[in-house]
Amino acid sequence: MLPWTMAIVGLFYFCIRAGVTQYQTQALFPAVSKMKRGLTSVVSPTFHDSFDDVHLLFEILLTGIHFEASGELSVQDAELASLRKTRNLEVICEEIIPKTLSDVFRLISGLSHHVGHLHQEDFERTLLTLVYTAQVMVDSSTDHQRRMWAESFVSLYRAIKQDLTDNN
Numbered sequence: 001m002l003p004w005t006m007a008i009v010g011l012f013y014f015c016i017r018a019g020v021t022q023y024q025t026q027a028l029f030p031a032v033s034k035m036k037r038g039l040t041s042v043v044s045p046t047f048h049d050s051f052d053d054v055h056l057l058f059e060i061l062l063t064g065i066h067f068e069a070s071g072e073l074s075v076q077d078a079e080l081a082s083l084r085k086t087r088n089l090e091v092i093c094e095e096i097i098p099k100t101l102s103d104v105f106r107l108i109s110g111l112s113h114h115v116g117h118l119h120q121e122d123f124e125r126t127l128l129t130l131v132y133t134a135q136v137m138v139d140s141s142t143d144h145q146r147r148m149w150a151e152s153f154v155s156l157y158r159a160i161k162q163d164l165t166d167n168n
Contacts, residue, residue, distance in 0.1 A: 028110045028122050031096045045091045046121045056085060067135050071099055089128075097129045104133060104152045111159040118163050126163075130156040 048054050064076035073093040075081035098104045107129060111118075118126065133156060137149035 028107060028114070028118075029096055029098075029125055031098075045088050045096070047085065047089050047092060047124055048120075053085060056080075056083075057089070060086065060089065061131065065093075065131070067093070067132055092125060093128055093132070097125055097132055099132070101148055101152065104129060104156075108152060108155045108159065111156075117166065123160070123163060126156060126160060130160065 047057055060075055060077070060080050063080060066074045066076065068074060071094055073090045075086055075089075080086060098107050107126070111126065117123075130153065133149055133153045137146055137153055140146040140149055
């Protein structure tokens with residue numbers, strides 16, 4: 001009787017833990033839940049699964065990316081742009097990361113209330129949001145917009161730094 005009880009309690013704990021983790025991820029990036037309903041082939045896209053993917057992301061960022069006014073991502077290097085992994089990056093940048101200032105501040109608020117380290121996909125999406133805010137900040141037409149985007153950039157930087165240096 002005791003092993004069955006332990007198995008049921010363990011299963012119950014696992015279900016609760018999985019639900020809490022899923023809730024936290026959706027709270028930071030609500031566009032992920034919209035994608036799950038809209039696209040059945042891409043459940044929750046992530047770019048990197050290994051250190052080679054991290055190096056590839058660094059190389060893509062180093063060679064240059066540009067966010068068009070329409071929200072599309074363009075990779076400057078044609079060879080890198082043709083890779084399958086780059087398509088995952090395009091989906092993340094075009095569909096998931098926040099594009100409006102209010103959505104970015106909503107993300108920052110969620111990050112400030114987040115307990116523990118970010119999940120891999122949340123960290124990746126936060127980093128890509130930081131890259132997006134840097135470009136929008138530079139491309140802003142008014143000083144007020146530039147200051148607001150700069151404030152969001154600094155807040156995202158602090159959240160990433162906190163996640164990397166936190167000893168939780």
